[in-house]
Amino acid sequence: MSSLSASSEPQPTEHQSTEHQPTERRPARRRRDGFVPEPDRTDLAVRVTNLSVTYKTTFEKRPTLKQAVIRLGRGTRSVRRVEAIKNLSFEVRKGTTLGVIGANGAGKSTLLRTLAGILPPTEGHVETWGHASTMLALGVGFNNALTGRENIVLGGLASGLSKHEVQERADEIGRWAEEGSNSFIDRPMRTYSSGQAVRVGFSVGIHMQPDILMVDEALSTGDAGFRTRAAKALEELRQQSQAMFFVSHGMDSVRELCDDCIWLHQGELMMRGEPDEVISEYMQFCGLDEGSNSEEM
Numbered sequence: 516m517s518s519l520s521a522s523s524e525p526q527p528t529e530h531q532s533t534e535h536q537p538t539e540r541r542p543a544r545r546r547r548d549g550f551v552p553e554p555d556r557t558d559l560a561v562r563v564t565n566l567s568v569t570y571k572t573t574f575e576k577r578p579t580l581k582q583a584v585i586r587l588g589r590g591t592r593s594v595r596r597v598e599a600i601k602n603l604s605f606e607v608r609k610g611t612t613l614g615v616i617g618a619n620g621a622g623k624s625t626l627l628r629t630l631a632g633i634l635p636p637t638e639g640h641v642e643t644w645g646h647a648s649t650m651l652a653l654g655v656g657f658n659n660a661l662t663g664r665e666n667i668v669l670g671g672l673a674s675g676l677s678k679h680e681v682q683e684r685a686d687e688i689g690r691w692a693e694e695g696s697n698s699f700i701d702r703p704m705r706t707y708s709s710g711q712a713v714r715v716g717f718s719v720g721i722h723m724q725p726d727i728l729m730v731d732e733a734l735s736t737g738d739a740g741f742r743t744r745a746a747k748a749l750e751e752l753r754q755q756s757q758a759m760f761f762v763s764h765g766m767d768s769v770r771e772l773c774d775d776c777i778w779l780h781q782g783e784l785m786m787r788g789e790p791d792e793v794i795s796e797y798m799q800f801c802g803l804d805e806g807s808n809s810e811e812m
């Protein structure tokens with residue numbers, strides 16, 4: 516399996532700031548934003564400190580009849596805030612496979628996007644040691660007007676590979692994505708089925724050879740052939756990577772794959788511990804007993 520990113524020694528990355536470089540064991544210095552990083556810890560893959568993420572969306576408020584007359588039918592613009600993650604702190608040691616569970620809207624995908632550097636923290640800090648790759652559902656970041664192959668090439672160029680390297684890898688990534696299916700890689704992505712889009716996103720993710728691997732329900736979409744190949748590729752990557760985050764509603768998959776688990780509820784950390792214990796508490800919280808079917812929660 517080849518790499519889309521130039522290989523380098525894992526260095527801690529602190530999202531939101533370029534000042535923090537705790538590669539040497541030096542006394543921690545206070546930064547301009549007041550954050551004092553702890554001295555470097557070689558056993559850590561990820562550290563999350565007081566992380567909060569708030570989405571802000573603007574929407575048009577429906578006007579009252581009187582306002583509609585005064586404003587000629589136009590509504591007023593309002594801002595809606597959603598606190599998706601609230602003051603979250605935890606550390607993940609190298610070698611851990613961390614399950615992330617919780618109800619719809621709990622903040623699981625938001626956490627993964629923030630760890631992957633796709634979303635900036637609103638408050639707090641995320642530090643990652645090594646290159647993080649994400650296999651989020653439905654290929655976040657793809658341009659749907661371009662073909663799968665063009666998206667792969669653009670992504671490769673953006674990550675600093677030469678044109679020749681990118682071309683070579685694009686062929687390999689495309690072949691992996693299409694295996695066992697009809698050919699779609701040279702069609703615009705807007706024409707893809709959801710399973711085909713996931714195949715491309717997943718293939719890009721596994722060919723990045725990440726140190727920190729994030730998987731968001733990637734296995735649940737796709738046909739049986741794809742799921743078998745994807746599970747095999749994930750298991751291989753899990754053995755090579757420093758840490759894996761696995762977001763899932765499939766409790767059996769979390770039990771099978773993970774050796775540590777966090778449960779989020781409305782953006783807050785409810786519990787962390789052994790997957791069996793955390794899943795059991797979560798099921799009780801949902802009003803289900805141990806005997807209930809926990810495959811999809």
Ligand SMILES: Nc1ncnc2c1ncn2[C@@H]1O[C@H](COP(=O)(O)OP(=O)(O)OP(=O)(O)O)[C@@H](O)[C@H]1O
Nearest residue numbers: 570572597599617618619620621622623624625626
């Ligand atoms: N782009 C966005 N803009 C505004 N609000 C958002 C956005 N994305 C997510 N949210 C909100 O943030 C909260 C957390 O969403 P998130 O997708 O992280 O939850 P989740 O635990 O992954 O849910 P699910 O299990 O349904 O996938 C939800 O209330 C959601 O509505």
